[in-house]
Amino acid sequence: MGSTTHACSQRPFHEIFSLCFVLFVVKKEFLRTAKTGVYYRQDCNPITSTIKETKLSTCKAKSEAYKAAGVDIDLATNLLAGLKSRISSTRRPEALAPIGGFGGLFRIDLSRWRHPVMVTSIDGVGTKLMVAAQMNKHDTVGHDIVNHCINDIAVQGAEPVYFMDYIGIGKLRSPLYEEVIGGIADACKAQNVTLLGGETAEMPGMYGNDYDLVGCITGIVEEEQIISGEKIRPGHIAIGLNSLGLHTNGFSLARKILFEQAGFTVNSTPDELGGISVGEALLQPHRCYWPAIRKAMQARIHLDGIAHITGGGLYDNVPRILPDNVMVRFEAANIHAAPPIFKLLQKCGSIDDQEMYRVFNMGVGMVWFVPEQEVGIALEICLGEGFEAAVIGKVFPGDGSVEIVF
Numbered sequence: 001m002g003s004t005t006h007a008c009s010q011r012p013f014h015e016i017f018s019l020c021f022v023l024f025v026v027k028k029e030f031l032r033t034a035k036t037g038v039y040y041r042q043d044c045n046p047i048t049s050t051i052k053e054t055k056l057s058t059c060k061a062k063s064e065a066y067k068a069a070g071v072d073i074d075l076a077t078n079l080l081a082g083l084k085s086r087i088s089s090t091r092r093p094e095a096l097a098p099i100g101g102f103g104g105l106f107r108i109d110l111s112r113w114r115h116p117v118m119v120t121s122i123d124g125v126g127t128k129l130m131v132a133a134q135m136n137k138h139d140t141v142g143h144d145i146v147n148h149c150i151n152d153i154a155v156q157g158a159e160p161v162y163f164m165d166y167i168g169i170g171k172l173r174s175p176l177y178e179e180v181i182g183g184i185a186d187a188c189k190a191q192n193v194t195l196l197g198g199e200t201a202e203m204p205g206m207y208g209n210d211y212d213l214v215g216c217i218t219g220i221v222e223e224e225q226i227i228s229g230e231k232i233r234p235g236h237i238a239i240g241l242n243s244l245g246l247h248t249n250g251f252s253l254a255r256k257i258l259f260e261q262a263g264f265t266v267n268s269t270p271d272e273l274g275g276i277s278v279g280e281a282l283l284q285p286h287r288c289y290w291p292a293i294r295k296a297m298q299a300r301i302h303l304d305g306i307a308h309i310t311g312g313g314l315y316d317n318v319p320r321i322l323p324d325n326v327m328v329r330f331e332a333a334n335i336h337a338a339p340p341i342f343k344l345l346q347k348c349g350s351i352d353d354q355e356m357y358r359v360f361n362m363g364v365g366m367v368w369f370v371p372e373q374e375v376g377i378a379l380e381i382c383l384g385e386g387f388e389a390a391v392i393g394k395v396f397p398g399d400g401s402v403e404i405v406f
Contacts, residue, residue: 142183327398
């Protein structure tokens with residue numbers, strides 16, 4: 001699935017200063033207070049110990065009527081209450097207490113950032129959610145959406161700082177809701193990202209028993225350190241960082257091949273998968289590559305271009321960052337760490353190599369472009385952060401295209 005990113009630079013000091021206090025007002029379903037961890041809903045007035053009993057009764061009457069129509073606004077509040085410690089644990093110092101509970105507040109630390117540029121990206125998990133439903137396992141999709149979004153801004157050198165989610169669902173239910181939000185919170189905490197808030201839309205008649213999950217990430221990068229790809233030159237080396245599986249792309253084709261054509265179920269264990277089930281292989285989480293990027297930036301490696309390999313594979317994602325006067329030649333034989341799910345898909349679907357690399361990441365979740373003399377230290381950093389990595393290609397004079405040698 002593609003994503004859209006936006007970056008805006010706030011250069012003059014007075015503009016930055018204003019930005020810190022105007023701060024990003026976003027429609028929300030819940031917000032966390034700085035001290036108590038209380039959640040505020042927009043469905044009715046905030047329920048706290050200071051609300052008069054008459055107001056509470058009115059709100060209760062309204063919610064009972066809404067519940068009869070298929071929307072239980074009290075259930076979401078109750079379920080969120082059980083998650084408050086996990087959500088609160090994601091809070092960074094820059095996150096401020098809500099004023100009124102309608103917008104998320106986040107202060108830019110001007111003592112740290114000199115020329116901050118905000119980078120934002122939004123994306124969804126897609127039909128991987130249908131596999132999660134078949135497996136009745138929803139905790140990993142929270143990691144998927146957070147990690148996917150972080151990667152989309154990390155490729156520009158941005159440090160992720162806060163995240164917001166949207167869940168659209170036909171019928172809100174437990175423990176699905178807690179698993180999804182809990183997974184989001186855990187993934188945010190792992191990368192020091194504040195889960196600033198979100199929206200849960202219970203819409204009977206629209207989603208049936210299914211749900212949709214969307215996330216929006218915001219990060220900050222120094223203007224002078226933006227990674228754009230414009231510095232990629234002939235002679236640069238392409239380093240591929242391994243993926244754990246399909247990540248969050250290609251599931252419409254994968255489900256058609258495995259479930260309709262091959263007749264597998266999520267519990268099937270074909271020999272090609274080495275003992276794990278089809279469902280387990282498909283639900284392998286989207287990796288977050290930010291720790292390796294951060295370490296490489298701290299080491300002052302010349303990361304002159306980074307591509308997040310999502311829908312469209314190497315063919316479509318790498319050209320997004322290439323200058324018009326270069327091309328990249330990848331060697332498929334050098335991609336050694338591809339998970340076995342890809343071979344199973346190709347075998348069962350009778351798909352040729354070129355289409356496989358056009359639809360799927362084929363074991364490469366991210367590509368770094370570095371000068372040849374820095375390949376060794378770049379590979380060392382990747383390995384040190386837990387990522388298998390290898391030289392998989394090289395940059396040549398060209399027209400902004402990608403070639404894969406099979």
